Structures are given as C-alpha cells and as structure tokens.
Amino acid sequence: MTLAHEPFFSGTPRRALARIASTARPAAFPDGHRLFDEGGAADRFWILQEGAVVIDLQVPGRGAVVIETLGPGDVLGWSWLHAPYRWRFGACARTPVRAIEFDAPLLRALCAVDPAMAYELSRRFTEIIVDRLQATRMRLPDLYAHPAEQR
Numbered sequence: 001m002t003l004a005h006e007p008f009f010s011g012t013p014r015r016a017l018a019r020i021a022s023t024a025r026p027a028a029f030p031d032g033h034r035l036f037d038e039g040g041a042a043d044r045f046w047i048l049q050e051g052a053v054v055i056d057l058q059v060p061g062r063g064a065v066v067i068e069t070l071g072p073g074d075v076l077g078w079s080w081l082h083a084p085y086r087w088r089f090g091a092c093a094r095t096p097v098r099a100i101e102f103d104a105p106l107l108r109a110l111c112a113v114d115p116a117m118a119y120e121l122s123r124r125f126t127e128i129i130v131d132r133l134q135a136t137r138m139r140l141p142d143l144y145a146h147p148a149e150q151r
Contacts, residue, residue, distance in 0.1 A: 003100070006047055008075050018118040019110050020102070027101035035076070035091040040075030042085045043104045045077030051097035056090045057136065066089060068135040078132070080123050089132070133140060 003009045003021050012020070027046065029035060036042070038058050052071050056064040067089065070076055076099070079087045083102070111118035 003047075004098055006100070008047055011062050012120060013116075016114065016120060019114065019117060020107065020121075023103045023110065024100050025103075026101075027099045027131050028091045029097040029099070031095050033093045033097075035093065036087045038087050038090045040077035042077065042087045043052050045075065045102050045104060046099040047099045047102075048076060049071055049100065051099075052094040053091050053097060054094050055132065055135075056092065058090070059090050063085075064092075064098055066138075068132065069094065069141050072104045075125075075128055077104075081122065086150050 003012075003017055006102055008019060028053075034046075035046075035053065037062070038056075048070055049072055053074075054066045055068045055070065055076075056066050059065045067108055076091060077087075079085065079089075081104075090101065107121075111121060
C-alpha cells in the first residue's frame with residue numbers, strides 16, 4: 001500500500017514508510033458504524049480518506065458527547081501507542097467512511113526493532129494527542145453551559 005501521498009507521513013524515510021505500509025490495509029465503514037468505544041482494546045488506527053468520523057467522550061448523566069469531527073486526511077486513534085492500549089475516547093462514522101487501517105500490535109513490534117521509526121511515529125502522534133486534548137478542553141465549557149444537550 002502506498003502511503004507517501006498521505007500528509008501524515010510526509011517526510012518519512014522510504015524504508016520506514018515501507019515498514020509502516022506492511023501493517024496497512026484498506027477499510028470501509030457504513031454511516032453509523034461504531035469504530036471503537038472508550039475503554040476498549042486499542043489495536044488499530046486509521047487515516048481517513050473519505051467521509052466523517054466523530055470522536056466522543058462518555059460524560060456521566062449525558063452519555064456520549066461529541067468532542068471533534070474528523071474528515072479526509074485526519075488520523076483516527078492514538079491510544080494504540082501507549083500502554084495500557086485502551087481507547088481514551090469513542091468514535092463513530094457519521095457518513096460512509098473509507099480509510100487506511102493499521103495493525104497496531106504489528107506496528108509496535110516493528111518500532112521495537114527500528115528506534116528511529118518509533119521516534120518519528122511518536123513525534124507525529126504526540127501532535128495528534130495534543131490537538132485532541134485541546135479540542136476536548138475547548139468543548140468542555142460548552143458542555144457545562146448546556147447540560148441538557150446531547151450529541
């Protein structure tokens with residue numbers, strides 16, 4: 001699978017890109033499909049190519065509250081990178097989705113033998129983690145200002 005055209009991998013050395021690509025496969029999800037739930041085993045991540053996915057957070061008394069909406073070019077899933085490998089949020093397809101899916105345990109094994117690739121992936125995913133946490137932080141005041149609202 002060719003990943004060189006994906007912005008997330010821009011500048012990644014060819015050898016590392018080939019290793020990462022060996023963990024990838026095409027994936028598709030219908031509208032409304034639940035990709036994962038908060039607390040579940042995080043064993044995949046995706047680069048979205050078409051469609052929209054919402055990231056949600058379980059809020060006591062409110063249920064799932066949308067934190068962010070992702071679209072083409074966005075990376076979905078970072079919890080696979082850090083033990084205990086459990087999803088910190090949930091995700092649901094809002095439209096039909098086409099994506100590239102990555103096998104996280106296999107990718108972690110490849111990272112164990114290629115520290116430079118591991119560092120590069122960690123650096124890139126850290127940016128995503130910071131962005132998602134910032135989106136959550138920005139959404140929280142709105143949640144408490146409108147307590148009766150759900151999704």
